[in-house]
Amino acid sequence: MGIPRFWRETPSRYNLIGTKCGNCGMIHFPPRVVCPSCHRKSIGKMERIHLSSQGTVVSYSIVHDAPHSFKMQKPYAIAMIELEGCCRLTAPIIDCDPSEVKIGMKVEATFRKLGEQEKDDVIHYGYKFRPARSER
Numbered sequence: 007m008g009i010p011r012f013w014r015e016t017p018s019r020y021n022l023i024g025t026k027c028g029n030c031g032m033i034h035f036p037p038r039v040v041c042p043s044c045h046r047k048s049i050g051k052m053e054r055i056h057l058s059s060q061g062t063v064v065s066y067s068i069v070h071d072a073p074h075s076f077k078m079q080k081p082y083a084i085a086m087i088e089l090e091g092c093c094r095l096t097a098p099i100i101d102c103d104p105s106e107v108k109i110g111m112k113v114e115a116t117f118r119k120l121g122e123q124e125k126d127d128v129i130h131y132g133y134k135f136r137p138a139r140s141e142r
């Protein structure tokens with residue numbers, strides 16, 4: 007099986023890439039090599055797919071005790087986000103005051119800060135979310 011066209015043409019760092027299990031159809035993020043529910047049956051059947059960059063906040067918490075590299079940003083909100091038509095992930099919410107984050111808020115993925123990770127920081131996020139245009 008060849009590499010899907012979108013995979014070759016689009017730099018992955020500007021997209022949320024997940025995997026879809028060819029056995030049960032479950033979508034995972036971050037991408038997995040083996041489906042957690044099908045195990046061996048999914049080997050060789052995992053397909054990389056683009057995930058929607060649009061999502062909805064389903065829960066969140068405000069982080070006050072931020073690690074060193076987040077010093078300039080604290081407090082900040084970490085949200086559980088339901089991506090449109092696929093799965094849930096956890097990501098920081100940027101471009102708004104943490105007190106403005108609420109359940110049901112529409113958010114979109116943004117990749118601007120990628121590459122600013124510090125070596126000794128345990129938390130590595132390649133993606134963040136910000137309020138969707140309709141919410142601003």
Ligand SMILES: [Zn+2]
Binds near residue numbers: 028030032043
């Ligand atoms: Zn599966």
